[in-house]
Amino acid sequence: MKTCSMCHKQIEKPDDNFSSGHGIDIEGNIFCYPCCAIKDKATMRKNGSITLYLTKDKDGTWSLTNFPASLSFKPTVIRGRHNWGIKRYDCWFIFEGFIWWGVKYGDNSDVAYCKKTKQKSRYSLSGSFIERC
Numbered sequence: 595m596k597t598c599s600m601c602h603k604q605i606e607k608p609d610d611n612f613s614s615g616h617g618i619d620i621e622g623n624i625f626c627y628p629c630c631a632i633k634d635k636a637t638m639r640k641n642g643s644i645t646l647y648l649t650k651d652k653d654g655t656w657s658l659t660n661f662p663a664s665l666s667f668k669p670t671v672i673r674g675r676h677n678w679g680i681k682r683y684d685c686w687f688i689f690e691g692f693i694w695w696g697v698k699y700g701d702n703s704d705v706a707y708c709k710k711t712k713q714k715s716r717y718s719l720s721g722s723f724i725e726r727c
């Protein structure tokens with residue numbers, strides 16, 4: 595059984611047969627899902643940027659999550675058209691009182707590059723979708 599390098603708990607393999615139950619960083623350290631969220635939040639605070647996954651749920655709402663989905667935001671999404679005819683999805687969400695912005699290009703990838711803006715949030719942005727094309 596694998597052990598999380600952060601909380602040192604043993605990681606049980608989920609029953610679903612396709613997920614590993616853990617994440618691995620570039621140095622090969624293994625993290626349990628809750629620690630993946632802690633680590634990703636620390637990255638957000640430190641770097642002011644993070645790569646997340648922007649996906650549409652079955653009910654049509656959008657989610658912005660880290661790899662094991664242990665960290666999840668409900669962003670406001672605006673779909674527009676990119677210069678080269680590729681769809682682009684801009685999204686906004688709030689993390690620790692600041693507005694973050696992210697962008698994903700095309701429908702073949704879920705990867706969204708997210709950055710902290712300087713703007714503090716007074717309102718909660720959650721889960722609306724605006725179509726622009």
Ligand SMILES: [Zn+2]
Nearest residue numbers: 598601626629
């Ligand atoms: Zn852990």
